[in-house]
Amino acid sequence: MATIMATLRNPQDFTTCPDTGLNINKPVANLVKIHILTAVMMLLAGGILGLGVALTRWPAVHLLPSEWFYIFLTGHGAAVLLFWVHIFSVGIAYFFVTTPINARLATPKIAWLSYWLMLIGAAIATVMVLLGQATVMFSAYPPLKAHPLFYLGVILFAVGALVPAFLVLATLVKAKNERTFKGSMPLTTFGVLIWAIIAIFTWVMGAVIMIPTWLWSMGLIANIDPQLYRVIFWALAHSTQQMNIVLHITIWYTLAAVLFGARPLNEKVSRTAFVLYLFALQLGSVHHLLSDPGTSFTWRTFNTSYAAYLAVLGSLIHGLTVPGGIELAQRRRGLTHGLFEWLRKAPWDNPIFSGFFLSLILFGFIGGISGVTMSNQQINMTVHNTFYVPAHFHGTVATGTTLAFIAFSYWIVPLVTRRKLAYPGLAKMSTWIFGLGMGTFALFGMAAGHLGVPRRHWDITYADAALPFDFSAMAHMIMTVAEIGAVIGGFGALFYIISILSTLLGGKVLAKGALPALAEPAGLVAARMHGGTEPQHKGLEVPGSLVLCMVLLVFLIVYYFAQYKYLATIWGIS
Amino acid sequence: MSYTSLQPIPQRHWWRLRVGPDEKIWITAAYAWCLVMLVWMVGWFFLGNQNQVGNAYRVTIDGFTAKMDQMVEKYQLKDASGSLMSEGDNDIPVVQVPVGGNVFIAARQFEFPVIPVLELGKTYVFHLSSQDVDHGFSLLPINVNLQLLPGYDYVLRFTPNKTGVYRLTCNEYCGLGHHTMTGKLYVIDTANKIVLDGKGGITGGGA
Numbered sequence: 001m002a003t004i005m006a007t008l009r010n011p012q013d014f015t016t017c018p019d020t021g022l023n024i025n026k027p028v029a030n031l032v033k034i035h036i037l038t039a040v041m042m043l044l045a046g047g048i049l050g051l052g053v054a055l056t057r058w059p060a061v062h063l064l065p066s067e068w069f070y071i072f073l074t075g076h077g078a079a080v081l082l083f084w085v086h087i088f089s090v091g092i093a094y095f096f097v098t099t100p101i102n103a104r105l106a107t108p109k110i111a112w113l114s115y116w117l118m119l120i121g122a123a124i125a126t127v128m129v130l131l132g133q134a135t136v137m138f139s140a141y142p143p144l145k146a147h148p149l150f151y152l153g154v155i156l157f158a159v160g161a162l163v164p165a166f167l168v169l170a171t172l173v174k175a176k177n178e179r180t181f182k183g184s185m186p187l188t189t190f191g192v193l194i195w196a197i198i199a200i201f202t203w204v205m206g207a208v209i210m211i212p213t214w215l216w217s218m219g220l221i222a223n224i225d226p227q228l229y230r231v232i233f234w235a236l237a238h239s240t241q242q243m244n245i246v247l248h249i250t251i252w253y254t255l256a257a258v259l260f261g262a263r264p265l266n267e268k269v270s271r272t273a274f275v276l277y278l279f280a281l282q283l284g285s286v287h288h289l290l291s292d293p294g295t296s297f298t299w300r301t302f303n304t305s306y307a308a309y310l311a312v313l314g315s316l317i318h319g320l321t322v323p324g325g326i327e328l329a330q331r332r333r334g335l336t337h338g339l340f341e342w343l344r345k346a347p348w349d350n351p352i353f354s355g356f357f358l359s360l361i362l363f364g365f366i367g368g369i370s371g372v373t374m375s376n377q378q379i380n381m382t383v384h385n386t387f388y389v390p391a392h393f394h395g396t397v398a399t400g401t402t403l404a405f406i407a408f409s410y411w412i413v414p415l416v417t418r419r420k421l422a423y424p425g426l427a428k429m430s431t432w433i434f435g436l437g438m439g440t441f442a443l444f445g446m447a448a449g450h451l452g453v454p455r456r457h458w459d460i461t462y463a464d465a466a467l468p469f470d471f472s473a474m475a476h477m478i479m480t481v482a483e484i485g486a487v488i489g490g491f492g493a494l495f496y497i498i499s500i501l502s503t504l505l506g507g508k509v510l511a512k513g514a515l516p517a518l519a520e521p522a523g524l525v526a527a528r529m530h531g532g533t534e535p536q537h538k539g540l541e542v543p544g545s546l547v548l549c550m551v552l553l554v555f556l557i558v559y560y561f562a563q564y565k566y567l568a569t570i571w572g573i574s
Numbered sequence: 575m576s577y578t579s580l581q582p583i584p585q586r587h588w589w590r591l592r593v594g595p596d597e598k599i600w601i602t603a604a605y606a607w608c609l610v611m612l613v614w615m616v617g618w619f620f621l622g623n624q625n626q627v628g629n630a631y632r633v634t635i636d637g638f639t640a641k642m643d644q645m646v647e648k649y650q651l652k653d654a655s656g657s658l659m660s661e662g663d664n665d666i667p668v669v670q671v672p673v674g675g676n677v678f679i680a681a682r683q684f685e686f687p688v689i690p691v692l693e694l695g696k697t698y699v700f701h702l703s704s705q706d707v708d709h710g711f712s713l714l715p716i717n718v719n720l721q722l723l724p725g726y727d728y729v730l731r732f733t734p735n736k737t738g739v740y741r742l743t744c745n746e747y748c749g750l751g752h753h754t755m756t757g758k759l760y761v762i763d764t765a766n767k768i769v770l771d772g773k774g775g776i777t778g779g780g781a
Contacts (some may be wrong), residue, residue: 022580067750100580137747141708143724144749183582226708226723257578264579268589269597292721293630293702293728297619300627305615309608316604320597325579376615381626384719385710385745452717454710454745458753462743465756466662466685469714469741540595549600553607560611564618570716572623572697572733 008102009178017415020258025098027108029416031115035091036413037504038119039084040497043402045126046079047493050486054441056458058483059476066458067132073456075129077138081397082157083122086240088405089195089247090114090164095412096192096250097168101185103175106167114167117160125153137456139233142213142224151214158206158236161199168196187264187271188257191250194274195243201282202239209233227294238285241397245315246277248359248404252322255356258411259347262325265542270321276314280306287371290380297377304375312372319364320549323357324542331541339544351424355407355431362435363400366442369556370395379563381573385456388449391482395442398489403435406496413500419507423499430495437489444482451475626720628730635680635724638703642678645669646688653772661689661758661774668760668770676701679757681709681722683749686742686757691770694737694763702728710745713759719745734761737768739775 008014014023052072055063064072098105105111128134134146172193175181185193209232215221253270256262264270286303289295306312323343330342347353370392374383383389414421421427453460453475460479462469540546577584585591619625650667651659659668670691671677677690677698682705692698702711704724711720720728742757762769762776771777 066753070747070750070752101582135750141746144707144747181582183584183586184588186577186582187579225725227726230721230723253579257580261578263577265597266591266593267583268591269593269601289721291626291719293628293723293726297627301612301616301619305612308612309605312608313601313605316608317597317601320600324596372611376611378615378618378622378624378626381624381719382717384721385712386717386719450717452712452714452719452743454712454743456747456752457743457745460753462753462756464754466664466754467666467689467741467756467758469743469756542594542596546596546600550603553603557607564614567624568622570624570718571735572731573718574623574625574628574731 009180010104013104014102017418020415022099022415023102024095024416025104027111028094028098028105031094031105031108031111032091032412032416033504034115035087035094036409036500038115039088039091040409040500040504042079042083042087042122043493044497046076046084047490047497049073049076049079051490052076054483054486054490057479058487059460059479061483062459067135069458070135070137070456071129071132074135074137075126078122078125078129078154080402081138081237082154082240083118083126085244085397085401085405086157086161087118087122089243090118090161092247092251092408092412093164093168093192093195095416096188096254097171097196098175100189101175101181103171103178103180106170106174110163111167114160114163117163118157119160121153121156121158121160123153125150125157128153139237140213141233142216142226142229145217148214148217151210151217155207155210155214158203158210162203162207165196165199165203168192184267187267188250188254190271191246191253191274194278195246195250197278198239198243198246198282202236202243205232205236205239209236227292230289230292231295234285234288235282238288239282241393241401242277242281242284244397244401245281246274248363248401249274249318249322251404251408252318252356252360253325255352255407255411256322256325256329259350259353259356260326260329262329265321265324265328269317273314273317273321276310276317280310280314283307284311284375287375287380290375290377291384300377304377304380315368316549316553319360319368319552320542320545322360323545323548327542327545339547342544349428351427351431352407352410354428355403355410355435358431358435359400359403359407362403362439362442363396364552365555366439366446367392367395367400369552369559370442370446372556373560373563376560376563378567379560382563382567383449385454386449387445387453387455387479387482390455391442391445391449394438394445394486398438399435399442402493403431403438406431406434406493409496409500413503414507414510417504417507418510419503420510421499422502422507423495426495427499430492430499432492433495434489434492437485437487437492440485441482441489442485444478444485448475448478448482451478453479623733626718626730628728630729631727632725633703633727635703635705638678638701638727639680639705641676641701642680642688645671645676645678649675651691651770659770659772666758671698674698679703679711679722680705681711681744681755681757682706684744684751684755686711686744686755689758689760691760691762692732692734694734694761694768697731697733700728700730700732702730707748708746709748709755710743712743712745714741714743716740721746737761737763737776
């Protein structure tokens with residue numbers, strides 16, 4: 001380790017963490033702080049809007065009037081799906097592309113320019129939504145039309161978010177030229193490289209669709225084809241969420257390294273899984289179009305299967321190698337008893353670990369299983385635009401990405417600020433409450449979707465409808481449980497926000513040499529002292545992780561065929 | 575030399591290191607399942623009875639709506655007293671086209687403007703579209719959900735396999751009155767005397 005770390009060039013541009021030995025480029029530390037601070041404010045705003053949505057769809061409460069419900073729902077989608085996750089992502093991307101390879105960020109000034117573009121874009125779009133000038137939902141399908149400034153805000157945000165992708169590439173080139181590291185780049189940096197390439201595709205798609213739509217909203221273009229819009233919009237919007245996946249998996253590997261001194265079981269396998277994402281993940285954007293009129297069977301099949309499930313395979317591989325890395329590290333430290341001693345004796349009271357591992361489990365079992373199942377063409381028509389859809393993506397974006405970001409915050413914020421984590425008690429509760437609350441929302445929301453409860457809908461009692469209709473008492477009860485889960489999850493997010501904002505704005509500065517709170521057992525230190533020196537593993541050394549994965553696979557298979565069994569009972573449709 | 579996922583890889587030629595048996599087992603099992611899903615999905619398209627691909631045609635909104643209006647003019651049902659049947663405050667016409675016929679539904683803010691009546695076990699050609707913005711066609715309780723787009727004629731053959739009163743709800747946000755947008759559809763079985771009761775339901779055949 002010492003020899004790897006010894007290559008630090010330009011030491012005046014770095015601060016070295018006395019505890020972990022990590023070298024942090026000074027401008028990056030500031031960028032990480034401001035991005036996380038801003039992102040957390042967006043999460044707060046999005047969370048408040050989400051609370052309004054949840055309290056309205058909780059049938060017995062039905063809080064907001066319809067117009068405000070749709071405003072809140074549009075704002076909630078934009079604030080968390082776009083602003084929270086992507087501002088956070090950009091901040092930590094700067095970290096991943098510099099610190100692990102001792103690099104300096106290329107052109108920090110341009111990084112700040114990107115930050116202001118994102119912030120101004122987000123502010124403009126949010127204000128237009130709150131003014132009721134853009135009640136078109138996050139997806140903004142034409143011919144529904146919003147105020148031109150709404151589209152302009154989204155475009156500014158997309159341009160701002162595109163810039164960091166190029167900064168990641170430029171930083172890697174610079175690091176290579178300056179020879180800041182020997183050997184191959186770390187897995188985590190590799191993950192962010194993949195993120196950056198997908199980001200370029202994604203945000204360019206954003207420009208391709210949002211600029212014409214903006215011109216159309218001003219009357220400069222006569223018509224936007226509704227099907228074409230949906231095709232390109234989802235190439236943007238689905239891919240933005242695929243970027244999250246790449247980054248939160250990078251976080252999983254990082255936290256496994258930080259907490260346990262873990263490394264991939266096999267570098268080749270884990271990197272191949274990332275490369276599979278690069279080539280196949282964006283094809284998944286067709287999942288939104290499977291019950292649309294305008295596309296062919298062949299096109300749908302190729303895309304919805306990610307060119308024969310290559311991206312699904314990538315995810316399943318990470319599903320083994322992330323816990324597998326932990327298992328291997330723990331077993332080599334002597335926790336070899338039975339299948340799961342390594343997991344039982346993990347630091348469950350440490351929110352970095354609990355958030356990370358809950359994120360892994362919930363993303364796989366809820367987000368993953370629901371996503372793979374609903375993206376099968378024929379099954380899709382039994383869930384398209386039902387409550388199943390938001391349930392699914394709360395399984396991915398909330399319990400997957402957001403929970404991973406929460407866990408990661410508890411590590412990175414003390415690291416870059418050298419401040420003690422404020423309110424560690426709240427932090428410890430936050431991961432469990434958020435994970436279990438949102439997990440409940442996702443599971444019960446899926447059930448509601450199976451009963452046909454529509455998404456984006458103010459009143460499923462249809463009190464004002466011309467032709468009366470109501471859902472069963474069962475559907476109302478399921479929605480109640482789901483929304484109670486959402487409200488509870490919101491408290492978890494609130495605890496996180498309080499803890500991180502307090503740390504960023506007023507945390508106690510750590511004395512030199514004090515471990516950042518909650519990062520112990522500080523896997524990096526552990527790795528330096530005890531970390532395995534052997535090359536990759538040889539035997540069947542991670543049986544526990546393999547069993548966990550097989551359980552997931554069995555769930556998926558059973559659930560999948562249950563859907564087709566139901567499908568076979570309904571009308572003939574061809 | 576030790577390292578973690580956060581440090582550069584110290585070994586040279588790491589891509590030549592052998593993959594462990596646990597990873598091999600998992601990759602094989604996982605990808606085998608992926609291929610099953612692929613084959614199953616394609617197989618269902620050719621062998622299964624529920625596929626929503628259908629056909630789609632570009633149409634003009636006016637032209638499509640005119641076809642729906644012609645259908646209503648020709649096939650709107652009459653009740654016992656001879657007056658045209660319709661339901662709801664907005665007088666949605668109840669329409670029964672001949673078996674195998676074309677059913678046009680041009681949804682609009684905030685209604686499905688026809689109430690089709692279908693015969694059990696017979697196939698009808700549905701043409702689904704919109705007169706204004708995107709709408710959702712959610713057929714309940716069987717939970718079939720399709721996307722309606724203005725300017726696109728989404729053509730699907732429906733063969734109902736159970737009599738009853740079916741409901742439609744729009745499940746694509748279509749404007750501030752979205753939650754008032756509902757529709758209806760009857761499946762009757764004339765041969766077994768399961769027919770409309772004239773009061774918004776069906777009757778007979780023990781149903």
